[in-house]
Amino acid sequence: MTQNAPFELLKSMRDAAVSLAAEGLTYSSQSAGVKNIAYRVGGVNFYCDARDVKEVSTCESLMTIPQTKDWLRGLVNSKGVLYSVTDLSLFAGFGRPIQTNKGHLLLLNDLDAQSSLLVSRVIGFRYFEQDDKIQDLEGVIDAVDGLAPFVEEAFHVDGENWFQLDVVKLLNAEQFREVQ
Numbered sequence: 001m002t003q004n005a006p007f008e009l010l011k012s013m014r015d016a017a018v019s020l021a022a023e024g025l026t027y028s029s030q031s032a033g034v035k036n037i038a039y040r041v042g043g044v045n046f047y048c049d050a051r052d053v054k055e056v057s058t059c060e061s062l063m064t065i066p067q068t069k070d071w072l073r074g075l076v077n078s079k080g081v082l083y084s085v086t087d088l089s090l091f092a093g094f095g096r097p098i099q100t101n102k103g104h105l106l107l108l109n110d111l112d113a114q115s116s117l118l119v120s121r122v123i124g125f126r127y128f129e130q131d132d133k134i135q136d137l138e139g140v141i142d143a144v145d146g147l148a149p150f151v152e153e154a155f156h157v158d159g160e161n162w163f164q165l166d167v168v169k170l171l172n173a174e175q176f177r178e179v180q
Contacts, residue, residue, distance in 0.1 A: 061077065
């Protein structure tokens with residue numbers, strides 16, 4: 001492999017893109033889609049727009065808050081900012097709390113709410129193709145239980161359903177804001 005091979009590859013990709021553009025077509029890759037963060041809650045696959053999440057973290061030093069709903073697990077300090085911790089499994093009505101020492105926190109990118117979601121496991125970034133979109137959401141929505149009002153669409157990929165959680169809609173919901 002020559003030293004210039006990577007640059008030659010990039011040049012050929014650029015030339016192909018320019019050629020396609022001249023024909024009125026576009027050259028796209030998988031990363032051209034919306035970047036999503038995929039995670040699992042109670043055995044159900046979810047994802048949200050990566051722009052809705054400021055940071056993924058572990059749930060350390062959780063401070064409990066007395067006399068709140070069971071799904072509001074407490075507060076966590078991240079870089080000097082306090083975030084409320086919502087156990088998404090309990091909020092959804094799945095019945096089993098997520099073990100804080102094994103779960104992950106999605107610190108949400110909303111300065112007003114300063115909220116985080118405790119999820120069972122963060123899988124990573126995912127992209128979805130429109131061909132994989134589930135057309136009849138009513139047929140699969142029961143799997144998400146109490147999160148159904150916040151699911152906008154779903155995809156079926158590799159034998160699994162993936163549900164989009166609308167984080168903004170969740171944060172603005174009265175039931176999410178009512179913690180006592």
